[in-house]
Amino acid sequence: MKNDLRKKIIILLGFCVISSIVFYEGIVNSMNTTTYAFSYQYGFKARAFMGTILRIFNKIFPYDFMSYRGVVVFSIMLDILFIAILFVFYIIIFKNAEKKQWNKLYYLMIMFSIFAFPEFLTEENLGRTDVCLVIISILGLILLLKDKWEFLIIPLSAIAVCIHQGYVLMYFNVFLVILFSRIIERQGKEKTKSIMVFALSVIVAAILFIFLNFYSHDNGHEIFDEIFSTASGLAHDGAVHRELMMHEVLGENPFTDEWKYHVFNFKEMALFIVFFIPYIIIAFSFFKGCIKDVKGIDKLKYFAIALGSATLLPDFIVKIDYARWIFAGLFYYFMIIMYFVALKDEVIIKNINVSWEKLKRNKVLAIVLLAYPMLFMPLGDWKISPVTTEILRLLGQGKEVL
Amino acid sequence: MKTKNKDILNFVILVLFAGVLFIRYFEHRIIKINSTELAFSYKYGFISRGLVGTVYRGLDKILPFNIMTYDGLYYFFIISTFCLYALIFLFAFLCLKRSGNESKKGIIIISLIYIIYAIPMFAANYNFGRLDLYCLMVTIIAVISIITGRLEWIAIIMSALGVMIHQGYVFMYFSIVLVLLLYKAMSDDKRDRKKSLIILIISFTIGSALFLYFELFSHLNGEGIYEEIVGIASKICANGDYHADVIDHEVLGIDLSDREIVWRWHNGLQLPFYILFMLPYIVIGVRFFKGLITKSVNKVEKYKYIFVAIGSLTILPDMIFKCDYGRWMFCITSYYCIVIMALVAMGDKLVIEEMNIIIEELWGNKIILFLILYLLLFQPLADVNICPITTKIGDTINGVFHFYVDP
Numbered sequence: 001m002k003n004d005l006r007k008k009i010i011i012l013l014g015f016c017v018i019s020s021i022v023f024y025e026g027i028v029n030s031m032n033t034t035t036y037a038f039s040y041q042y043g044f045k046a047r048a049f050m051g052t053i054l055r056i057f058n059k060i061f062p063y064d065f066m067s068y069r070g071v072v073v074f075s076i077m078l079d080i081l082f083i084a085i086l087f088v089f090y091i092i093i094f095k096n097a098e099k100k101q102w103n104k105l106y107y108l109m110i111m112f113s114i115f116a117f118p119e120f121l122t123e124e125n126l127g128r129t130d131v132c133l134v135i136i137s138i139l140g141l142i143l144l145l146k147d148k149w150e151f152l153i154i155p156l157s158a159i160a161v162c163i164h165q166g167y168v169l170m171y172f173n174v175f176l177v178i179l180f181s182r183i184i185e186r187q188g189k190e191k192t193k194s195i196m197v198f199a200l201s202v203i204v205a206a207i208l209f210i211f212l213n214f215y216s217h218d219n220g221h222e223i224f225d226e227i228f229s230t231a232s233g234l235a236h237d238g239a240v241h242r243e244l245m246m247h248e249v250l251g252e253n254p255f256t257d258e259w260k261y262h263v264f265n266f267k268e269m270a271l272f273i274v275f276f277i278p279y280i281i282i283a284f285s286f287f288k289g290c291i292k293d294v295k296g297i298d299k300l301k302y303f304a305i306a307l308g309s310a311t312l313l314p315d316f317i318v319k320i321d322y323a324r325w326i327f328a329g330l331f332y333y334f335m336i337i338m339y340f341v342a343l344k345d346e347v348i349i350k351n352i353n354v355s356w357e358k359l360k361r362n363k364v365l366a367i368v369l370l371a372y373p374m375l376f377m378p379l380g381d382w383k384i385s386p387v388t389t390e391i392l393r394l395l396g397q398g399k400e401v402l
Numbered sequence: 403m404k405t406k407n408k409d410i411l412n413f414v415i416l417v418l419f420a421g422v423l424f425i426r427y428f429e430h431r432i433i434k435i436n437s438t439e440l441a442f443s444y445k446y447g448f449i450s451r452g453l454v455g456t457v458y459r460g461l462d463k464i465l466p467f468n469i470m471t472y473d474g475l476y477y478f479f480i481i482s483t484f485c486l487y488a489l490i491f492l493f494a495f496l497c498l499k500r501s502g503n504e505s506k507k508g509i510i511i512i513s514l515i516y517i518i519y520a521i522p523m524f525a526a527n528y529n530f531g532r533l534d535l536y537c538l539m540v541t542i543i544a545v546i547s548i549i550t551g552r553l554e555w556i557a558i559i560m561s562a563l564g565v566m567i568h569q570g571y572v573f574m575y576f577s578i579v580l581v582l583l584l585y586k587a588m589s590d591d592k593r594d595r596k597k598s599l600i601i602l603i604i605s606f607t608i609g610s611a612l613f614l615y616f617e618l619f620s621h622l623n624g625e626g627i628y629e630e631i632v633g634i635a636s637k638i639c640a641n642g643d644y645h646a647d648v649i650d651h652e653v654l655g656i657d658l659s660d661r662e663i664v665w666r667w668h669n670g671l672q673l674p675f676y677i678l679f680m681l682p683y684i685v686i687g688v689r690f691f692k693g694l695i696t697k698s699v700n701k702v703e704k705y706k707y708i709f710v711a712i713g714s715l716t717i718l719p720d721m722i723f724k725c726d727y728g729r730w731m732f733c734i735t736s737y738y739c740i741v742i743m744a745l746v747a748m749g750d751k752l753v754i755e756e757m758n759i760i761i762e763e764l765w766g767n768k769i770i771l772f773l774i775l776y777l778l779l780f781q782p783l784a785d786v787n788i789c790p791i792t793t794k795i796g797d798t799i800n801g802v803f804h805f806y807v808d809p
Binding site for chain 1: 790
């Protein structure tokens with residue numbers, strides 16, 4: 001069993017290394033370098049957590065992290081940490097799950113890895129703080145899987161909101177759905193504990209979200225120039241993302257010209273959905289099966305699992321980074337299903353087996369369904385994928401934004 | 403009936419996958435070497451690489467609009483590329499139809515592997531419109547005639563056309579036709595043996611004669627036609643920017659070795675890494691052919707499989723004298739994929755048995771999933787540079803050691 005696990009992980013690791021070489025672009029764009037200019041030296045500001053960590057690194061280590069090169073190195077370190085934690089998660093999943101589920105889990109891991117390995121290596125996302133949100137989410141999942149120190153979800157969520165207040169819409173759903181399912185399943189003290197953790201996580205995250213979004217810009221004008229100068233020093237060519245500065249430091253909303261990007265988003269999203277219809281059908285059939293298999297209050301649990309990604313809807317409506325929201329949605333579904341399989345949830349396992357048997361009937365389809373997402377990699381930020389963007393470009397769409 | 407429906411479904415899946423693969427890698431651009439070569443035509447005599455240009459000018463005369471422009475060439479190449487893809491699918495479908503139930507999985511997997519290579523190869527700008535695509539077209543037509551046993555003499559004509567399209571055909575794709583004819587010549591059936599041997603000898607003779615002619619004698623009038631060819635090339639290339647080296651080499655017979663030294667550095671840095679990355683497939687290939695050779699019942703069969711195993715070595719002269727390693731890697735891939743599929747379609751029991759053993763083993767430990775996914779990371783194959791990964795690695799190493807400076 002150990003050998004089998006070792007072989008699976010080594011092969012996946014090899015795939016990760018090659019994948020990283022292919023997709024690594026070595027450039028941190030101005031949006032992401034500007035984020036590192038924010039820090040708690042200016043007060044309790046939105047998105048200042050990672051900038052503060054960067055400054056701590058700069059003080060501790062004999063390397064100039066407060067430079068463009070330093071930001072690139074720091075970003076690479078974060079990506080390596082993400083990959084390492086992802087593999088630790090995979091190993092824990094395997095060790096917790098029944099051996100007969102390993103092939104299905106491996107298939108899911110490979111499929112998620114296709115999206116995950118290149119995600120934070122491209123120019124759009126190298127150094128993006130989303131990587132930290134994902135790391136924290138996986139850490140929390142590991143704790144929940146081990147059923148140890150559940151209360152740590154509260155500070156982890158708090159840190160995540162401090163890193164990027166968008167966390168509450170993007171990655172918080174994984175914790176909330178798992179805690180909610182525990183509230184439904186558990187009894188007595190365990191139930192109370194889960195309710196406390198759920199409630200406190202929500203309250204702390206909500207307070208931080210509201211404060212950082214609406215009340216953290218008080219001395220914005222006083223610190224603007226200093227942060228601007230720092231951001232310029234961190235950028236590749238001195239370029240600072242002005243709109244981000246105005247939004248996060250001054251609390252203004254300069255993103256008024258985004259409607260043309262939204263129009264492009266809607267078209268590209270529609271195309272992306274068309275291309276991924278087979279997966280949507282499989283997922284729909286899977287969740288329908290889960291919900292049908294249970295009665296009473298248990299239905300709530302599986303409804304929550306099925307619809308947990310709905311927290312992304314405000315992002316899809318208000319913000320333009322559709323590729324990031326898609327990745328967050330994929331992260332949610334893959335993580336939550338792997339989590340429940342590892343927990344030996346009977347309903348999830350039964351329906352995974354049903355889907356697997358259907359897939360096994362046509363092995364060619366099974367291989368193609370796995371390989372197909374690779375054609376759409378890497379996911380970008382406001383542009384979803386090279387294939388969908390290219391099709392729209394060919395159709396003469398999005399001329400104003402492309 | 404169920405099996406037939408499943409075959410059709412799997413085939414449709416491959417076609418749809420190929421469609422998305424094309425969109426992913428298509429760059430909408432013809433690079434200058436590929437457009438310049440269409441300036442050569444038989445108007446100037448029986449010159450090398452003149453066939454496709456002649457066909458193109460013939461089309462220009464027939465059609466009621468001027469296609470001797472970059473845009474005209476662009477659409478011609480799109481149609482040609484789709485014709486090639488259609489032929490590849492026709493070949494795959496034929497092999498699928500002719501194979502027994504026990505071989506269908508293997509055929510589909512090898513088809514998938516070949517599609518992953520072939521679609522991006524001719525969609526990306528390095529090889530979009532390159533004469534190699536016409537060479538591959540004639541090769542597939544010849545292979546289809548050999549497999550079906552119908553109009554096999556077409557292989558002679560296709561071989562000749564292949565060399566007329568590009569004299570490098572003799573090293574690149576000719577081996578596929580020759581090895582299959584040799585295989586058939588060494589087969590049990592006496593009638594097949596004789597017919598195949600005759601076709602093999604005639605094809606080989608004509609191919610060699612044409613190659614020698616184009617290499618040594620077709621440049622005699624080069625100076626006289628040079629300016630006119632440059633004029634045509636300027637019309638059909640983007641922004642009038644034609645590839646001077648290919649005109650110098652093909653029209654004037656100038657040796658380009660000294661101009662290609664930089665590219666040889668690219669080759670030298672990248673090839674070892676490509677071989678390293680392709681080791682899993684090389685190991686599988688060696689195992690496959692070792693199985694065939696050791697299980698052969700007699701000496702004739704043994705030599706038959708040895709020839710099949712080493713048939714791709716005809717690419718060696720290209721690797722020694724020419725720098726387009728991306729194209730040579732594609733030739734090697736094409737050789738093994740097409741030949742193995744053809745042998746399965748021809749009902750070779752040992753090939754089928756060995757293929758199934760390997761596929762079942764790979765399937766059992768799920769390695770087959772990675773073997774397919776992994777290939778996608780190495781696309782598209784290019785020309786001088788092998789593929790994006792080896793290009794990156796080569797450039798990184800050169801960044802440290804400064805072996806060469808790109809022109």
